[in-house]
Each structure stands twice: as C-alpha cells, then as structure tokens.
Amino acid sequence: xxxxxxxxxxxxxxxxxxxxxxxxxxxxxxxxxxxxxxxxxxxxxxxxxxxxxxxxxxxxxxxxxxxxxxxxxxxxxxxxxxxxxxxxxxxxxxxxxxxxxxxxxxxxxxxxxxxxxxxxxxxxxxxxxxxxxxxxxxxxxxxxxxxxxxxxxxxxxxxxxxxxxxxxxxxxxxxxxxxxxxxxxxxxxxxxxxxxxxxxxxxxxxxxxxxxxxxxxxxxxxxxxxxxxxxxxxxxxxxxxxxxxxxxxxxxxxxxxxxxxxxxxxxxxxxxxxxxxxxxxxxxxxxxxxxxxxxxxxxxxxxxxxxxxxxxxxxxxxxxxxxxxxxxxxxxxxxxxxxxxxxxxxxxxxxxxxxxxxxxxxxxxxxxxxxxxxxxxxxxxxxxxxxxxxxxxxxxxxxxxxxxxxxxxxxxxxxxxxxxxxxxxxxxxxxxxxxxxxxxxxxxxxxxxxxxxxxxxxxxxxxxxxxxx
Numbered sequence: 001x002x003x004x005x006x007x008x009x010x011x012x013x014x015x016x017x018x019x020x021x022x023x024x025x026x027x028x029x030x031x032x033x034x035x036x037x038x039x040x041x042x043x044x045x046x047x048x049x050x051x052x053x054x055x056x057x058x059x060x061x062x063x064x065x066x067x068x069x070x071x072x073x074x075x076x077x078x079x080x081x082x083x084x085x086x087x088x089x090x091x092x093x094x095x096x097x098x099x100x101x102x103x104x105x106x107x108x109x110x111x112x113x114x115x116x117x118x119x120x121x122x123x124x125x126x127x128x129x130x131x132x133x134x135x136x137x138x139x140x141x142x143x144x145x146x147x148x149x150x151x152x153x154x155x156x157x158x159x160x161x162x163x164x165x166x167x168x169x170x171x172x173x174x175x176x177x178x179x180x181x182x183x184x185x186x187x188x189x190x191x192x193x194x195x196x197x198x199x200x201x202x203x204x205x206x207x208x209x210x211x212x213x214x215x216x217x218x219x220x221x222x223x224x225x226x227x228x229x230x231x232x233x234x235x236x237x238x239x240x241x242x243x244x245x246x247x248x249x250x251x252x253x254x255x256x257x258x259x260x261x262x263x264x265x266x267x268x269x270x271x272x273x274x275x276x277x278x279x280x281x282x283x284x285x286x287x288x289x290x291x292x293x294x295x296x297x298x299x300x301x302x303x304x305x306x307x308x309x310x311x312x313x314x315x316x317x318x319x320x321x322x323x324x325x326x327x328x329x330x331x332x333x334x335x336x337x338x339x340x341x342x343x344x345x346x347x348x349x350x351x352x353x354x355x356x357x358x359x360x361x362x363x364x365x366x367x368x369x370x371x372x373x374x375x376x377x378x379x380x381x382x383x384x385x386x387x388x389x390x391x392x393x394x395x396x397x398x399x400x401x402x403x404x405x406x407x408x409x410x411x412x413x414x415x416x417x418x419x420x421x422x423x424x425x426x427x428x429x430x431x432x433x434x435x436x437x438x439x440x441x442x443x444x445x446x447x448x449x450x451x452x453x454x455x456x457x458x459x460x461x462x463x464x465x466x467x468x469x
Contacts, residue, residue, distance in 0.1 A: 019075060022127075023339045023401060025065045025428065030057075030075035037080045039156070039164055039195045046193060047162025049074040050457045057460055058193050060102065060129025064136055064426035065340055067462040068188050078102030078131060081195060084111055090200075096153055097201050101131035101194040109327040118204045121145045121232070122330040131194040136426030137186055137386055139394065140330060141234040141375035143227045149186040149382050154198035157184045157191060160457040164195060176451070182383045183448045188425055190449050190458050190467060206252040206260070207232070207329040212319040216242045220351045227347075227376050232330075236371035237354065239361045240307040243314035245371070249330070252323045260323035293336050296369050296400040303367035303403075310369065338370060341409045341428045342396035343421035344386035347376065350393040356415045357397075366408050370398035384440055386422045396427070425466070433468040442468055 020027040031054060036042035049056045055073035062069065069075075081102040088096040095117055099108055106126040112118055121140040128138065139147030154168040157180065167181035183191040216237050219226060227233045232249040252260075295313060299306045345353055354372075361368065373396040377387040386392065397412045399405035409428060416423075422439050423429030433442055446468055453459075459469070 019059070021062045021064060023065050023337065025339055026067045026070055028070045028072070030071050031073055033075045033077070035077040035080055039081070039158070042081065042193060042195055043158050043162035043164060045074065045076070046158050046160065046457070050160050050455060055459060056193065056457050058131065058189060060132030061104065061127045063125060063128050063132065065428045066426055067460065068136060068426060070462065071460050076193060078129060082107065085196060087115060094200050094202055096198050098196055098198045099130055100196050101129065103130050104128065105130065105133060112201060113204055113325060113327065116204050117201045118326050119199070120151065120202045122327060123148070124330060124332045125334055126331045130197050134185055134197065135187065135189050135194065137384070137424060139377055140232065141377065142232045143376050143391070144378050146378050146380040146387060147385060149385060150380050151199050152185040152197055153200050155181060155184045155194055156196040158193045158195050160192065160453045160455060179444070179448050180452060183445055186382050186384045187445065188463050188467070190463050191452050192458060205326050206257045206323055207249045207326050208252040208256055208321065208323050209329045210248045210321045212246050213314065213317045214244055214246045216244045219244050219246060220354070223350065234373065234375045236373055238310045238314040238371045239368045240310045241314045245317050256323045296336060299367055299369035300400060300402050306367035306369050337401040338398045339401055339405050339428060340396055340398045341412060342394055342424040343416035344392045344394050344424070345416065345419050345421045347391040347393045349419040350374070350395070353395060353415055353419050357412060360411050360415070367403065368408060369400055372397055383445060386424060388440065432465050436466060
C-alpha cells in the first residue's frame with residue numbers, strides 16, 4: 001500500500017451557519033472560512049490574513065470544550081492537508097512517520113495498521129485531527145507513558161509571514177529551532193499553524209483488555225500496584241456509590257494474539273473472533289451508548305432518580321476480557337453528548353481529591369449521571385504538558401449536555417486547584433495565566449510567541465487568558 005494514502009475528509013463548504021464545538025460549549029461566526037488544499041496555499045492564506053489585520057485560528061474536529069479555536073477573523077479547516085508523507089524505519093525498531101496535520105486520528109490508525117505500525121499510546125477518542133490532538137495536550141493512560149505530544153519528533157509550522165519552518169526535538173536545547181518545536185508541538189496553535197507532524201510510532205501490537213467492577217476503596221488501597229503493574233490502567237467511578245469499573249490493558253502474548261485472531265485455532269478461532277467483535281459492538285453501541293443515553297435522559301427528566309440510576313449502572317457492569325489491536329482497545333465511541341472538565345493532579349493527591357469530591361457530591365445531592373474518569377501518565381519535560389515534571393493522575397468530570405454543570409464543575413475545580421491541579425487545555429476550566437505561571441514556563445512561551453508572531457495573528461481571547469497576551 002502506498003503510505004501516502006489516507007482517506008481524505010472533504011473540507012466543509014463555505015456557509016453562514018455558525019461554527020460550534022462538539023459539546024456546543026462555544027458558537028461563533030468568523031469573518032472568513034478557508035480550507036487550503038496544500039501547504040503553499042495555507043501559507044498564502046495566513047500571510048494574506050495578517051496583511052489584512054485579521055487573526056487566524058485552525059480547527060480540527062472541534063472536540064475542545066474551550067474556546068481554543070474561536071476567532072472573529074479567518075477560520076482554517078486543515079481537512080485537505082491529510083495523509084502520510086513519509087515512513088522512516090529506525091535502528092531501534094520504531095519508525096518516524098510524517099503525517100499532514102489535518103489527518104484524523106482514526107484515518108491515521110487505519111493506515112498505520114496496514115503498514116504494521118501503531119501509536120504507542122492513544123486517548124479514548126479518535127475523531128480529532130493530529131494537529132488538534134497534540135496542540136491541546138491529548139493523552140491516554142499509562143504510568144510509563146506520556147501524552148501524544150511526547151510522541152512528536154518534528155513539526156512543520158506556517159508562521160505569521162506565511163513561511164514554512166521545520167523544527168525538531170533533536171535541535172540543540174535553547175536554540176530558536178528547539179524552542180519553536182516546544183511551543184508548536186503543544187501550544188494551542190500560538191506559534192503558527194501546523195502543516196505536518198513527525199511522530200515516533202512502534203510496531204503494531206495487540207492488547208489484552210480486562211474490564212472488571214471493583215469497590216472504589218479496593219482500587220484506591222491498591223493504587224500503586226494497580227497503576228504500575230499494568231501497561232495502561234484507568235477506572236471509572238460512579239458518583240453516589242463506592243463502586244468503580246476498572247480497565248487494565250496490557251500487551252498480549254503471541255499465543256493470545258494467535259488464538260483471538262484465529263490464526264492458530266482455525267474455524268473455532270474465527271468464530272471466537274467474530275463473536276468477540278459482535279459482543280464489542282453490542283457493548284459499545286447498545287449498552288455503552290444506547291442504554292447510557294436512556295439513563296441520561298431519565299436523569300434529565302427526573303434528577304432525583306440519579307443516585308438510584310448510578311447504583312444500577314455500577315452493579316449492571318460485568319467483567320470481560322478480550323484481545324484486539326491496540327487502537328481498537330484504546331478508542332471508545334462517544335455518542336452521548338456531554339461537557340467535560342479534566343485536571344492533571346500529582347498522583348499522590350488522587351485519593352484525597354476523590355474523597356473530597358465524593359463528600360461534596362453527597363452533601364450537595366448534585367445529580368451527576370456520568371461516571372468520573374481517572375487515568376495516569378508519566379512525568380515529561382514538554383513545556384506546556386499537564387504532566388510536566390511529575391507523575392500524574394488525570395481526573396475528568398462530565399455532565400450530560402442538557403443538564404446544568406456549572407455548580408458541579410465549580411466545586412470540582414476548587415478541589416482540583418487546591419491539590420495543585422492543572423487544567424486540560426482543551427476542556428472546561430476558569431484558570432488564567434496569572435496562576436498557571438506557577439506550573440509552566442510562560443515567560444519562555446511568551447518569548448517564542450513574540451519572535452514568531454509579533455503582531456499576534458494567532459492569538460484569541462482564550463490563548464490570551466491562559467498563556468498571557
């Protein structure tokens with residue numbers, strides 16, 4: 001297969017309809033909408049906008065709940081900048097894959113699989129563009145693994161003057177190229193518009209996925225063992241209960257892969273695989289989405305039923321184990337609309353934070369039909385990574401989109417902030433540069449921004465709020 005082949009998503013047609021985020025948290029009308037077909041056209045559009053005094057923001061799938069993509073200037077769709085440009089095998093068994101920035105993660109995963117390759121870690125949604133996912137700090141889970149930005153080895157970025165600049169993580173520390181790389185790989189697009197990203201990927205692998213309901217207290221008492229002894233560990237806690245759904249994903253053995261793929265077991269193995277896939281579809285589309293939508297509609301109609309609904313949901317979950325290609329295990333279809341806040345906490349603070357959140361939920365009787373999601377990441381050195389410099393536990397709170405969320409999120413944010421939490425750049429929060437400067441080298445970020453975008457072409461109100469103006 002030609003590695004440059006990736007199914008392209010047509011760019012949206014020009015329209016007067018307002019743009020909105022996936023969660024409908026922000027709606028806006030830009031002055032102009034443009035979908036460049038190549039890097040040269042992208043550069044011309046950006047330079048032209050700057051000459052007109054218009055600001056420029058790009059948007060992928062709109063999965064950020066913040067106003068990161070909002071602009072009253074030129075709105076860019078990068079959907080035409082899609083596909084893999086090059087694959088370079090490395091001596092250590094990894095490969096460097098250069099992918100155009102508008103490529104959606106689900107399309108990238110399919111092509112990588114066809115080449116015998118895979119991302120070493122992923123988040124649980126694959127609708128985002130590569131550029132959008134890394135620029136907002138998307139992450140998966142795994143105590144020895146970082147977020148998507150830690151897998152980036154190089155970028156091409158279109159500056160305010162329309163010129164394309166390459167920057168690499170191999171450049172000398174402190175050099176202009178290395179500093180541009182740091183802000184471009186995770187920086188909300190303030191260093192320019194990404195046109196291509198070089199990712200370090202690994203040989204394709206399968207995961208053994210184990211899902212099992214546990215008492216929440218058991219998870220927290222065994223937390224270090226639970227997190228450190230599994231490649232990818234996470235759990236979902238149901239508010240108003242002391243029960244959690246645990247998820248442990250580990251590299252499958254060759255025998256497990258053979259048995260589940262049907263390579264060794266013949267017809268029985270094929271039937272087993274087909275049956276597993278059918279059950280997965282049932283779980284995902286009917287139970288995880290269809291039934292969950294019903295639960296949330298009931299919660300919206302009768303908030304007083306939420307404690308009982310959560311108790312039933314927590315007890316209805318059964319244990320299951322299956323083996324599948326990594327991307328199929330990492331990714332979950334999310335068809336129930338919600339709003340979300342997520343904070344990165346020092347891992348050691350997790351238990352105290354969940355205890356405080358539980359106490360507030362019980363005292364307030366706030367109706368929350370969505371479980372609280374907890375994931376983990378290794379410390380890294382990415383300038384604007386939420387896991388910068390510390391082992392991290394991510395706690396995400398959600399609310400069904402039609403239901404009020406302000407009181408719940410405000411209380412959760414106070415608890416998270418008091419514990420030293422850092423907000424996910426693409427999810428709802430109220431933090432500002434004034435207090436985030438204690439967590440990130442915002443002076444260094446400002447220096448890079450001033451050098452590559454002196455007129456502020458890539459700014460918007462959100463980036464001014466969280467990174468400074």
